[in-house]
Amino acid sequence: MPYQPPASPPAAPPPVENLNIQEPGFTQREIKPITWRSWLKLAYLVVFMILMLVVGIILAQRYLIISPAGGPVNGEVLLQAPYQPVLWKDFGEVFEPIIKLEVYYPNQGWQKLNFLLDSGALVSSLPREEAKKMGLSLAQMPRSTFGGFGGTTSFAYKSEIKVKIGDQEVLLPVVFTESAGTKPILGRSGFFERYNIYFNSEVERIEVRR
Numbered sequence: 001m002p003y004q005p006p007a008s009p010p011a012a013p014p015p016v017e018n019l020n021i022q023e024p025g026f027t028q029r030e031i032k033p034i035t036w037r038s039w040l041k042l043a044y045l046v047v048f049m050i051l052m053l054v055v056g057i058i059l060a061q062r063y064l065i066i067s068p069a070g071g072p073v074n075g076e077v078l079l080q081a082p083y084q085p086v087l088w089k090d091f092g093e094v095f096e097p098i099i100k101l102e103v104y105y106p107n108q109g110w111q112k113l114n115f116l117l118d119s120g121a122l123v124s125s126l127p128r129e130e131a132k133k134m135g136l137s138l139a140q141m142p143r144s145t146f147g148g149f150g151g152t153t154s155f156a157y158k159s160e161i162k163v164k165i166g167d168q169e170v171l172l173p174v175v176f177t178e179s180a181g182t183k184p185i186l187g188r189s190g191f192f193e194r195y196n197i198y199f200n201s202e203v204e205r206i207e208v209r210r
Contacts, residue, residue, distance in 0.1 A: 075196055075209035078166030083204040097199070099186070099206055102164040106135050110164065113184055117197065117206070121187030124174045125156065130184070131176040134161070138176060146177075154179045165195070165208065 083095040097117040102110045115124070131138055141157035156175035163172050173190045186192075196209040 076166075077207050077209055078168070078195070079208040081206045083206070095204070097206060099208065101186075104162040104164075104169075105133055108133070115184045115186045118185045118187055119192055119197075121185050123189040124172055124187045124191060125177050125182065125185045126161070126174055127182050127184070128157070128176045128178055131157070131159070136176075141176070144175065146175075166210075 079099060079101075081099040084098045085093050086096050087093050098114050099117060100112050100114050103113045105111050113130075128138060136159060138157045141159050144156050144158060145153055146156050154177060156177045158173070158175050160171050160173050163170055170190075198207045198209065200207055
C-alpha cells in the first residue's frame with residue numbers, strides 16, 4: 001500500500017469580532033448609573049416647585065377673598081368690622097351692618113362713631129345733636145325735605161364732615177336730620193359710589209375696599 005501523508009487538521013473558523021446579535025423586538029442600550037449631581041438637580045427642582053406653590057397660596061390668601069358670588073374680590077382693605085348680632089322679635093338673631101368710623105370734632109379731635117350701612121340711603125346722615133357737638137349751625141346750612149315711611153316728611157340740613165377711612169382723611173357729604181332717635185347712617189353719595197363694600201359671611205366680617 002503506497003505511503004499517504006497524514007491529513008492536516010481542519011482550519012479553524014475565522015474569529016468573530018464585534019458580534020452584535022439582535023432579536024426582533026429587542027435593542028441593546030447602555031445603562032448609565034445616576035450620579036449624585038443628577039439627584040441634586042432633581043432635589044433643587046422639587047424644592048423650587050414647593051416654594052412657588054407656598055408663595056402662590058400666601059399671595060392668594062392676602063390679596064384675594066372669595067365673594068359670595070364665587071368670583072375673586074380685589075382691592076386693598078381700608079376698613080373692616082365684625083358682624084354685630086342683634087336679637088329681633090319674630091326674626092331671631094340677625095346682624096346689623098354697622099361699622100365704626102373716626103369722625104373729626106373741632107373741639108374734641110377724632111372720635112369714633114358707629115354708622116349703619118344703608119345702600120338705600122341717598123346720602124349719609126347724622127342726628128342734629130352731632131352738628132352742635134361739631135360747632136356747626138343748622139341755620140347756616142341749606143335745608144332739604146326728605147320723605148319717610150307712611151308719607152311722613154322731615155327736614156335735613158346739608159353739610160359735610162371729615163372722617164377717616166383707613167389712613168385717609170375724607171370729606172363726606174352728610175345731612176343732619178331733625179328726626180329724633182335716628183342712627184348715624186352711611187349712604188351712597190360719597191361712600192358707596194367711591195368704595196367697595198363686601199359682606200364676608202365665611203368670617204362674619206364687613207370689609208370696605210378701595
